[in-house]
Amino acid sequence: ANLQKASREGKTLQAAIHEFRGVTNVWEVVRNIDKALSLPGGIYNFGSGNNVNSYELFLAAATLMKLRKPSEWILPDADRFSDQERNLTMNCASIEAHGIHFNDSIEGIREAFKDLSAPSDRHRRRTALKLVKLLVEIKSWRGKSVIVIISARGSRDDRVWGQLRA
Numbered sequence: 001a002n003l004q005k006a007s008r009e010g011k012t013l014q015a016a017i018h019e020f021r022g023v024t025n026v027w028e029v030v031r032n033i034d035k036a037l038s039l040p041g042g043i044y045n046f047g048s049g050n051n052v053n054s055y056e057l058f059l060a061a062a063t064l065m066k067l068r069k070p071s072e073w074i075l076p077d078a079d080r081f082s083d084q085e086r087n088l089t090m091n092c093a094s095i096e097a098h099g100i101h102f103n104d105s106i107e108g109i110r111e112a113f114k115d116l117s118a119p120s121d122r123h124r125r126r127t128a129l130k131l132v133k134l135l136v137e138i139k140s141w142r143g144k145s146v147i148v149i150i151s152a153r154g155s156r157d158d159r160v161w162g163q164l165r166a
Contacts, residue, residue, distance in 0.1 A: 003058065003061060003062045003065060003067060003070075003074075004065060004067065006073060006074075007062065007067040007068065007070070007073065010073070011073065012073045012074070012075055013058065013073065013074050013075065014074075014075050014076070014077035014080075015053075015054045015055040015057070015058040015059075015074060015075070015076065015077060016053065016054045016055065016077045016080040016081050016086070017053045017054070017055045017056075017076045017077065017078055018053065018078070018080065018081035018082050018085045018086060019053060019054040019080065019081050019085070019086040019087075019088075020050055020051075020052070020053055020054070020085075020086070020087045020088065020089050021050060021054060021057075021086075021087075021088040021089060022047055022048040022049055022050040022088070022089045022090055022105050023048060023050070023057065023061075023105040023108060023109060024047035024048040024102060024105075024108055025048070025103070025108035025109070025111050025112040026112075027111070027112070028048070028102050028103060028108060028111070029046065029047070032046070032100050032101075032102065035098070035099065035100045036095070036100065038098075039095070039098055039100075042094070044092075044094050044095045045090035045091060045092050045094070045095065046090075046092070046095060046100075046102075047090050047092070047102055048090070048102045048103060048104055048105045048108045049089050049090060049091070049092055049102070049104055049105070050089045050104060050105040050106075051104060052105070052106065055074070055075075055076045055077070057105060057106065058070070058074045059071060059074055060106045060109070061106075061109050062074060064106075064109055064110055064113060065113070
């Protein structure tokens with residue numbers, strides 16, 4: 001959902017109170033990816049956890065964005081997922097045991113806004129892409145394989161934008 005657009009256009013949004021999902025600041029991924037190279041083989045969740053429902057997360061994000069009166073145009077949707085709660089959050093205990101930490105979703109959003117206000121944002125994006133490419137090459141060079149999956153929220157389904165394989 002585009003909170004800024006909805007606020008600007010005076011539209012209402014409904015956010016599910018029976019849904020939980022994490023939102024990860026991409027810069028946390030970039031900062032933590034180097035540590036991930038030393039993880040032992042296995043399957044790891046790599047991202048932010050979340051303890052609030054989607055409605056509360058939308059309200060928190062709108063408040064952090066300093067949008068006007070978010071509780072008046074972000075409305076709780078009590079029907080969606082009421083039959084069975086939807087929880088898409090990640091359990092990151094396995095990576096935390098190896099010293100890799102991600103902020104929870106709200107703190108990650110707060111940090112993302114700080115990152116966006118940084119004057120060298122374009123340079124940081126280029127550097128991050130080079131870093132990911134370099135790390136994939138390094139991982140391959142050491143005889144190990146890496147799969148990086150980049151996903152984004154689509155209209156209703158998550159979709160994979162790309163995969164890098166070394």
